[in-house]
Amino acid sequence: MKNKTALFFLAGALFALIVGVLFGLLASLQYIIPEFLKEYIPFNKMRPFHVTTVVSWIILCATGSIYFFITRIEMLKLFSAKLAKFHFIIFLLTGLGIYISFLTGKMEGREYLAYSPILAIPILIGWIFFGINYFKTIIKNVSNWPVYYWMWGTGIVFMIYHLCEAHLWVFPYFKDYIVRDISVQWKSYGSFVGSWNMLVYGIAIYIMSKIKSDSALARGKTVFFFYFLGLTNLMFGWAHHTYLIPIEPWIRYVAYGISMTEWVVLIHIIYCWKKSLNKEEKQSYCMAYKFLITADFWIFLNLILAILFSIPAINFFTHGTHITVAHSMGTTIGINSTILLASVFFIVSKINPDFNINQFLIKKGHFLFKVSLFFFWCSLLLAGIKKSYWMYFSENILFSEMQNSLYYVYVGIFVFGFGLAVSIVMLSTPLIKTVFQYIFANKNYS
Amino acid sequence: MPKKANILIISVLITLFSVYNIFIYTSQDCKQPIKLSIKASKGQQLWQNNNCWSCHQVYGLGGYLGPDLTNVYSSPNKGESYIKAFLNSGVKTMPKFNFSEEEKDAIVLYLKHIDSTGYFPNYDANLHKTGWVELKYKNEK
Numbered sequence: 001m002k003n004k005t006a007l008f009f010l011a012g013a014l015f016a017l018i019v020g021v022l023f024g025l026l027a028s029l030q031y032i033i034p035e036f037l038k039e040y041i042p043f044n045k046m047r048p049f050h051v052t053t054v055v056s057w058i059i060l061c062a063t064g065s066i067y068f069f070i071t072r073i074e075m076l077k078l079f080s081a082k083l084a085k086f087h088f089i090i091f092l093l094t095g096l097g098i099y100i101s102f103l104t105g106k107m108e109g110r111e112y113l114a115y116s117p118i119l120a121i122p123i124l125i126g127w128i129f130f131g132i133n134y135f136k137t138i139i140k141n142v143s144n145w146p147v148y149y150w151m152w153g154t155g156i157v158f159m160i161y162h163l164c165e166a167h168l169w170v171f172p173y174f175k176d177y178i179v180r181d182i183s184v185q186w187k188s189y190g191s192f193v194g195s196w197n198m199l200v201y202g203i204a205i206y207i208m209s210k211i212k213s214d215s216a217l218a219r220g221k222t223v224f225f226f227y228f229l230g231l232t233n234l235m236f237g238w239a240h241h242t243y244l245i246p247i248e249p250w251i252r253y254v255a256y257g258i259s260m261t262e263w264v265v266l267i268h269i270i271y272c273w274k275k276s277l278n279k280e281e282k283q284s285y286c287m288a289y290k291f292l293i294t295a296d297f298w299i300f301l302n303l304i305l306a307i308l309f310s311i312p313a314i315n316f317f318t319h320g321t322h323i324t325v326a327h328s329m330g331t332t333i334g335i336n337s338t339i340l341l342a343s344v345f346f347i348v349s350k351i352n353p354d355f356n357i358n359q360f361l362i363k364k365g366h367f368l369f370k371v372s373l374f375f376f377w378c379s380l381l382l383a384g385i386k387k388s389y390w391m392y393f394s395e396n397i398l399f400s401e402m403q404n405s406l407y408y409v410y411v412g413i414f415v416f417g418f419g420l421a422v423s424i425v426m427l428s429t430p431l432i433k434t435v436f437q438y439i440f441a442n443k444n445y446s
Numbered sequence: 447m448p449k450k451a452n453i454l455i456i457s458v459l460i461t462l463f464s465v466y467n468i469f470i471y472t473s474q475d476c477k478q479p480i481k482l483s484i485k486a487s488k489g490q491q492l493w494q495n496n497n498c499w500s501c502h503q504v505y506g507l508g509g510y511l512g513p514d515l516t517n518v519y520s521s522p523n524k525g526e527s528y529i530k531a532f533l534n535s536g537v538k539t540m541p542k543f544n545f546s547e548e549e550k551d552a553i554v555l556y557l558k559h560i561d562s563t564g565y566f567p568n569y570d571a572n573l574h575k576t577g578w579v580e581l582k583y584k585n586e587k
Contacts, residue, residue: 031511034539042541043511044500108491111499111508150452168471175490176482178563180473182505187470228455235463244571245505246564246583248473254466256578312579316571320506320514387510391567399513400538 005084006071007351007439009064010344012092013057014432017337020053021421028417031410048102048114054332055112056095061340062199063087063130066152068347069206070137079136083129090126094119110169112189117167124163131156146209146218147227151202154231158195162188183247190238197336198234204295204339207288207346226268233258243315256312271296287357287366288349291342294370298334301377302327317392323384326377333373333420344431351438355430365426372419379412480563482556489556492549501540505566511539516566519558526554 027046029036067084070076078084098115101107108116134156138149166188168174174181209217217223239247239255305327309318318324348355356362383406390402482490493499501512508514518524530550536542545553562584570582 030539038539038541043509043539044497044541047500047509048497106495107497108495110494114497144449145452154456174471176487178480178482178560180471182507183470183473186507224452228459231456231459235459236466241507242505243579244566244568244581246581249581251470251473311577313573313577316568316573316579320503320510320566322510325510392569403539 004439005081005088006064006067007435008088009060009067010347011432011435011439012088012095013059013061013064013340014344014428014435016053016060017057018425018428020050020057021417021424023050023053025414025417025421026050028410028414032407032414045102045105045107048107049099051112052098052102052114058196058200058332058336058340060091061344062155062196062203065203065340065343065347066134066199069203070134072347072350073210074142076137076141079133083133087126087129087133090122090129094122094126097122110166110185112192113166117170120163120167124160127156127160127163131160144219146205146215147223148202148206148209148218150224150227151198151205151230154234155195155198155202158191158198158234162192162195166192179246182245183242183251186241186245187238190241191234193331194230194234194238198230200336200339201230203343204292207292207342210346211289222268240310240315243312244319252312256310287345287362288342290366291338291345294366295335295338295342298330298338298373302330302335305330317388318384320391321384321387322380323388326380326384329373329380330377334377341427344435348431348434352434355434359430361426361430365423368419368423369427372416372423376413376416376420379409379416383409383413480559482559485552486555486559488549489552489554492545492553493556496543504560505564514566515557515560516564517561519554519561526558529554529557 023046026041027043027050030038030043030046067078071078097119101116101119102114106116107114113120135153138145138153142149165184168184168188169181174184205218205223209215236254237258239251243252243255305323309315309323309327345357349357386406386409387402390397394402499508501509503509503512503514504516506514506516518529519526532540533543533545533550533553564584565582568579568581572580572582574580
């Protein structure tokens with residue numbers, strides 16, 4: 001096949017990753033230099049740029065990886081290469097439309113989905129194209145589906161559902177009732193993340209089974225038990241976001257009961273896999289392996305944090321503080337992005353077996369990534385603890401005074417964020433270069 | 447083809463999920479359902495169009511550069527004139543907006559509606575030894 005769509009998705013993803021962290025840096029700079037370009041790029045405009053772009057990184061990389069694995073590794077004939085191309089073109093054009101609307105100040109959406117809701121329609125069409133292509137390709141050609149096929153399939157279906165749900169606010173029935181509106185909005189966001197986790201964790205399990213050359217790893221009863229547990233969590237475990245909203249208590253009870261088992265899913269699988277992996281297998285996909293181990297470490301840290309604040313009495317103190325940000329950064333960077341970088345390294349090793357993983361940029365970049373992220377995360381936790389103390393244990397201290405007292409913590413967040421951005425540029429540059437070389441080389445690879 | 451047992455489990459989960467969603471979508475807001483007026487709805491749209499959520503929070507959800515505004519309307523020494531003063535003058539981190547009087551009224555009304563739905567932080571909540579938090583609701587007897 002001459003179809004290079006998978007690599008276009010990956011190139012777009014890596015580009016979005018670099019640009020997204022740079023937007024994040026610019027936005028965080030306003031915590032320490034509030035007047036910095038405030039009239040031109042105020043925080044309320046920079047944040048949507050940052051969030052949209054880094055979410056694009058996750059979505060594009062997961063999509064590109066799945067297309068690549070299906071067509072190049074599994075050697076399945078895609079139901080429609082044209083549909084995949086349309087999928088990419090729709091996402092590309094919609095992305096451009098979103099940036100143009102942001103630049104012209106037309107942001108009519110909400111947190112995380114700040115673009116005008118009309119732009120959700122082409123995004124939905126892109127996901128539907130992906131779903132048709134995926135299921136039409138897999139259903140007839142694969143028997144006894146390994147768990148990652150289930151995870152990708154459910155991830156796609158629930159992305160479509162929750163993208164629709166996240167826009168229910170356009171209807172007065174939801175929009176006009178504040179508590180219902182906030183509940184449904186945050187229900188959709190929680191499950192939206194659960195849906196892309198299905199795609200990303202499926203990729204992690206796929207790479208593990210390929211590195212180990214053991215397809216049984218993804219077909220056992222245990223792995224399916226955890227998959228269904230994760231799916232249950234995706235469907236019902238969202239409400240820890242809304243413990244403190246005056247919704248009906250039974251919704252919060254359900255969330256408390258189910259909450260956060262999702263992390264147990266992946267940690268168990270990675271733990272079992274790591275234990276049984278021999279040295280030779282580790283060597284052959286060195287960088288992919290190293291990034292999966294980094295993800296493993298972050299799962300441990302986030303597991304502890306998530307379990308703690310899924311207890312309502314602890315959530316009471318952490319909600320509305322940077323502790324929540326620490327958790328989301330630990331998840332999106334520490335877990336999702338490291339798994340996706342592992343995926344790109346795995347793919348690059350397939351398209352260019354001579355790719356030098358020991359080059360300076362990658363070795364030092366990986367080290368800087370781990371160190372910066374850890375201290376970035378700790379700084380966010382510290383900011384959260386101080387804010388929580390201000391909210392519940394201090395009196396007559398103004399918000400601005402509390403923010404001023406956090407100045408050096410915010411400096412820390414910026415400095416470690418800068419380290420993180422540098423490491424991401426170091427890691428992504430050789431990957432982008434290789435991907436582009438193969439896009440523009442006249443080779444039939446996928 | 448996928449295994450039939452897996453399809454059965456997924457079907458059961460999706461059925462439960464559908465029922466659960468119907469309950470969520472139709473549930474009455476606890477204690478006091480508050481409907482936005484047309485003017486407050488305009489305030490909500492202004493809140494969205496200007497990305498106020500980027501910096502501010504409602505019920506602890508939103509950005510952290512600015513303060514939570516759930517109860518800014520009823521807080522001592524704050525309220526309508528306090529909110530209006532901030533809107534067009536800006537502060538160190540907040541850009542100056544250029545809202546008309548009518549728009550400022552709409553935003554204030556939206557914040558008033560939010561305020562009437564509950565408390566955040568919920569200082570009068572009861573923390574149980576089981577880890578459960580019993581919230582204090584507005585207008586609760």
